[in-house]
Amino acid sequence: MTSATTVPPAADAAAAGGRARAERAGHLLQQHGALIVLVLVGAVSAVAFPDFAGGANLANLAVAASFTAMIAVGMTFVIITGGIDLSVGSQFALGGVLAAWASQYGWVPALLLPLAVCGTFGLVQGTIIARTGMAPFIVTLAGLLGARGLMLAISDEGADTYLVKSAAFARLGQGTLLGLAYPVYAALALFALGGLLLRRARFGQYVFALGGAADSARLMGVPVARVTAAVYVLTGLLAGLAGALNAARLSSGVTILGTGMELDVIAAVVIGGTLLTGGAGALSGTLAGVLLLGVIQNVINQIGSLTSAYQQVVSGAFLAVVVVVQRYLSRVQRLS
């Protein structure tokens, strides 16, 4: 056999060693970058603003972040498959209005109706994406408009505000345990369940395989269409649930909520280290990303002189930095 290679093996191995170290460091930063920044920002805020670390403020922060957090669990799955779901903000508003309306029949319908409607909505979107191969961006953009239109239709263009009629249902959003509101526990439970589903269930493996190499996944027997549809059902269910619990907290279905929320959710997931190109990501990162955005918002509220509009400027700048760093890290880790 003649060989076509003349690179000395020793030099090769040394280069590979250095590369492996860089890769590992890149991987670490990718996965836990958001957590590191969260701890830093949190520590600085605690020193700079005496009110920040107070129990009441942190409890508020947690509740405010919990709704984004629930949806972000589903969005992490969607983005790992290489997709995107722009309709979650509209579904969140739709879920809230449906829940408030249904609360006149008790807390069970108030919880189940938004789940059923938004879950179905997600199923339709997911099926279209999986069966027609249309870009998730386009399909869920249509979904964004459609879901908000549906919400406006049932609330008479926002003129009818449904108040929550069931005290039991209102308690789901307003009740507290150890100083934290119930939705916070719901979000944490969903992260735990989502983590099991993603890392320890076969479905999670399929999600990673699909996003990492769709053609290979198909050849390896992954039911590509079903998995694709399922992740959009998941975001639909979670957006509906978050909308319902938020309505319970506010005691009414507020029609103007959720506009632009999908972008906050996506930003949190991406800041948390999930690759927009798919195939890699973790829920721990998403949780850190959600909290980081929550802390930024909270801190800007503490600086009385800045209007809340600056919160978006800071979040946007943050996202830009993260995306640039991700691109660099992907190259170091040779992901792309």
Add this chain to the structure above:
Amino acid sequence: MAAPPPDPPLIQATGIVKRFPGVLALDGVSFELRAGQAHALVGENGAGKSTLLKVLTGVYRPDAGELRVAGAPAAFGSPVDAQRAGVQAIHQEIGLVPLMSVARNLLLGREPRTRLGLIDVRALHRRAEELLRPYGVEVDVRRPLRSFGVGTQQMVALARAVSVDARVVVMDEPTSSLEPREVDTLFGVIGGLLEQGIAVVYVSHRMDELFRVCESVTVLRDGRLVHTGPLADLDRLRLVSLMLGRDMAEVRAEGLTRFSGEHGSGDHGRAADTPVLEARGLTVRHRIADVSVTVRPGEVVGLGGLLGSGRTETAKAIAGALPLDAGTVAVAGRALRRPTAASTTRAGVALLPEDRKAEGIVPALSIRENIALAALPALSRAGLVSDARIDRVVDVFMKRLRIKASSVHQPAGELSGGNQQKVLLARWLATGPKVLLLDEPTRGIDVGAKAEVQALIEELAGEGLGVLLISSDLEELVEGSDRVLVLRDGAVAAELSGGEVTEHGVLAAIAAEGED
């Protein structure tokens, strides 16, 4: 075979026909594969080899013919169907998920689970290590697949294929990116598979490997079955002749090309001239090793060899389209440090790529725009393009190269293959090159246009241009070139000049045993 084997063949394809628009890719090809047999599938570009592989692995449905797997008729609608029937392809692109861990890749969809239905991670890793052990792969199975070399990835793909009950493994150029040590491991593994009764379809351009691994061979050419039988019945020269469609007895003294057929005669290519191109020790990892080429003004140097021998890579390396790991390129006596596509073009190197559609012609642009493309820097001042100058240049080449078109504004995509090739030639001639690298300049164009392009090549050389001619058409290579370099496995196997430039000489050099 002496005694008829008791079992039906694992795969039996009979009279397979596959048509594509304008091309008959497979014309009644039959193929048979038995358990425990390694069968080589060989053929040059356009022979129909990859089409047959795709039919066998369920990517294409044949238009006619019958496919049987273990005696039962099979109709594969998709690669997944083929896999269910036990036919697994190991591609160059591996077919696994690079970002997932080795263990999760190996056992995707078959993960060991705990009583709660969750993946049992410890069992997963243990099982993965067990699966890999027979393949000589001892790695941390928790790490992502992409952090390992191609050899390891290929072994993981093989291990997965065999563990999901593959009965036929199709390997397409499995050694092309492997280190020699990895090649040995792979061959050991293949031996093991054969002993288990698994059949292997082995595609490679490397003669040594074919004779080392395979027991039988099928040769395809132009979509037709040329030969099938035990490999031991053939010697290398015979096999190469079959692939190239050159029966040794039939090699003619004089061909039908428009080349004059003189080698190294006349006043061109004298040793005293400064070479227009001098490439020394070109090396691109896994592709070519230590290839040196010298072209003098007015000389046509042929580059021969089988598909995959490194001909195209050599041309691309000279043109700066492939980064060099070692070697130097000098144009007209001036050395280029780190050749890039831009610096070689400036220095006077023009490459006409093999794949006109993908790498050359911009089909939606007009002939005029296609011709002017590469010469734009020379035709413009301060970034503004002079229309009049372009018109002049385009006009000259339309006439000179006899490009047949309704007007210079016709989209280049509408032209015939031969005229497209001439447009490309015009594009590069407009830059005023010193050396032309022609990669298969007459492939896929009709006979008349072919002769015109050949005449043009000779004419251009006569005007002092240096030409490097890559051709799979032996006749064209031999009659068109003053000297011929024969490549094998990415290295120069022989350099033929003067009277040695014959079809037989080239064939013999291609077929010679590789030295270890």
